[in-house]
Amino acid sequence: MTPHSPILSLRRIRKSYGPIKVLHGIDLDIHPGEVVALLGENGAGKSTLSNIISGTVQPSAGEMTWLGRAYAPADPRAAMEEGIGMIHQELKLLPKLSIAENVFVGRYPMKAGRIDRKTMEDRARSGLHRLGLDISPDRLVDGLSTGKQQLIEIAKALTLNARLLILDEPTAALGAEETQLLFRQIERLKSEGVGIIYISHRLEEIRKIADRIVVMRDGAKVQEFESGDVPIRTIVEAMVGRSLERMFPTLPAPTDQVTLEVRNLSSPSNAFRDISFSVRRGEVFGIAGLMGAGRTELVRAISGADPISSGEVLLHGRPVTPRSPIDAIRNGIVLVPEDRKLQGVVLDHSIAENIGYANLGEISRSGWVSSRRIRQFAEECIKTFGVKGRGGQNAGELSGGNQQKVVLAKWLARKPQVVVLDEPTRGIDVGARSSIYDLIIDLAREGVAVIVVSSDLEEVLGVSSRILVMAQGKQAGILNREDANDVSVMELATI
Template sequence: MTEPVLSLRGISKRYGPLQVLKNVDLDVYPGEVVALLGENGAGKSTLSGIIAGSRAPSDGTMTWLGQPYAPAAPRDAIDKGVVLIHQELQLLPHLSIAENVFIGRWPMKNGMIDRAQMVHRAQEQLARLNLHIPATRKVAGLSTANQQLIEIAKALALKARLLILDEPTAALGGAETEALFEQVRKLRSQGVGIIYISHRMEEIRKITDRIVVLRDGERVHEFADSSTPVRTIVESMVGRSLDRMFPALPEPSSRAVLQVSGLSSPDGSFRDVTFEVHAGEIFGIAGLVGAGRTELVRAISGADPISAGSIRLEGMELKLRAPSDAIAKGIVMVPEDRKDQGLVVGHRISENIVYANLDKLGGRWITAGMKRVFAEKAVAKFGVKGRAEQYASDLSGGNQQKVVIAKWLMREPKVVVLDEPTRGIDVGARAGIYDIIVNLAKQGVAVIVVSSDLEEVLGVSNRILVLAQGRQAGILTRGEANDVSVMELATI
């Protein structure tokens, strides 16, 4: 094999007394896709940041094409040909797609930005990803999936020699994921080295050549063959045997808690949707990107308006003008984007939990002691790995998600809606969230789970509603539902 394009030796990173990386070695060769796996908090993002110049190592050395490599800033890495696509979106919503793709490196003509060239080149990158949106359109208002594809288009436009993809398909559906894989294969054939970070085991097996596993900041295993059994890889990640992923589901009651009848949205994103969710039932919603899944549950949760139909809770029709109306009636929602919509990441865990429960603490005044006791109860009850006074920004993705779930479940709701509950979360943390979902059902709560991960929606649902282009394609029982039957309905 040729010399590696990137070599890391003894890379360590400390934040005060906390060591998050310990003597990590890694080689990436031209034209290979290396999977970098590990639980949340294993050090994957820290290592990626060091390679991409956003963090400096405490110890260790790096070489790029055989020469010493120590980027002082992301621009230094980009200039070398190292590009990182972050899991968290980095777009500027009030700029156009083309401006976001070429920000900081505008195509120039006669001393001015060549906007025609910029739009043309951006449109070419979007077409490579089968994203048919005018490059002149502003990013604001685009779906999370489309914004993720724009992030990828930025990297493609940079003509990277080493590309780091951090959870690139977390918000993508099947067609978008395949378009991305096609580009990854093309880049690999052109000699580009790729570090691929994902929690989706099946895509790791499909797209990568080699697997490196981190655990607690250390490199613990390398699998030379990506066809290694998933169970073996996952057990290496978590450091223990996995007996099961999805817990056994309870039998739901015959009592309908939530009834949705003929529901339609003003913009046509979903039309004439009818279903009911029973006490103790986990009701899955599946469909391709753009099918209207998120729009539907946002309407049920009072975040978006409806143009027709009704929503009934325990037989009583609801008039929801805002999320606060739904919350007051006992319907809560854990949104798809936890950092943008679910948390105030710059505030403490305790503050985030209390914000959603001010009325539960009672009285006009809330003391620091009341806040701490309430938050500590939530942290312990829902298995958040963190102290109540820690900042939410310091937590791993899995624990941030548990905080969002905890703050709503402390209200003891009647209906819980979870939109992409395990997006960007490692296998070990997923199991904990599945346990929370099933325990809710055991307590008689009606649970709705929206997921683009087909294995997940099949694994946790008693029944599954399948949407196709905003229309209700069908509702499958647990016995009827499998990957084939769901996809047949989703592609009608």
């Protein structure tokens, strides 16, 4: 192997599941100290290719070489032993284990035949500190926010001393500050000769971090750019295979009628304090802030999922402060949560069942529910909301974008007055993202009050009439659309 040789080479990699061809002869080289962005819509084959490299999936044909020799890992452990690590988009932490135990699960440091907890916690603390996460490594993972869990997954990868890291949507749950910390670690790893495969739907960050871009579509490699500094429109058109005229639809003008009002709301855990705002009929109201600002806790409280210590929620001027999710749902307030896989859908149940669970009152007769009525109701929702799937298909078999559409479909079928969307496009490709934005705007046009929480600043700016900015649990300010931009939002978010 020469100094300029690739550390990993893939040649003619194919993968089929029965008659379904997922990958069509992929060739790819990864060199030491470079970041290769692997891009494509959901279903393009990025995850399958990554899983083949990391030993989770076996290819149907083709060959790989690693460090100049044949490479065919039987499982993820074999890949890790070779120096290849992967951070999956779906969090794989064990909630009842500590942070340190999760970081080193399956490879605990040993001393005199026992787990060396001091070494394990010291090394875990070091990895967390490098990512700016000030949290005790002996704390249980259970109860941590999605963003903090994502940082723990990244810290886990940093302790592998890997020669190649595959990062699948590593910033999907992170805010701007945490993302910059991660980018600094990536630059450090590059300087040490580590190769990185970087998968993300946040195209602006690709331009900042990638040395090379590989675009996949329908299981094939369709284009390769020898630089990360490529216009976003060019990247998107390569991904979707068509010209993309616009991303964000035109916002409708909201009415003057206030649908939802939040007055002096505080949480018992102090996650947010003294928050007040209103959302008008037909308005898309954005909530922005850095990770840990209290955004998710606030909307969960409004939706009855988290407790409220003081303050009140009003609907059309009537107090409806929810004490449980069912309280909120009965009053026409629904929440599409940030983690659709854990909180939004039942992955091993069918699309029809998932939609039916939220609409039993609509489809039952005298307390009885027939499978025929569930199927008919679900098929109408699938058609209305553009879900690419069949009613009998398990939700876990769908792409991220279509899973999100199932979550939206089951709640929107109830004709709610207030729809709260927490990270509505996290981990969703640009094509599906555009259709989610269209759904949001359609809701506003129908007179629904919509609240959108997003870590993606471009997104919250693009879909919102007004934006509430939170900082450290406090209300930093509310910006009108004409006053809101990257600078004005971040100035408030960092006070």
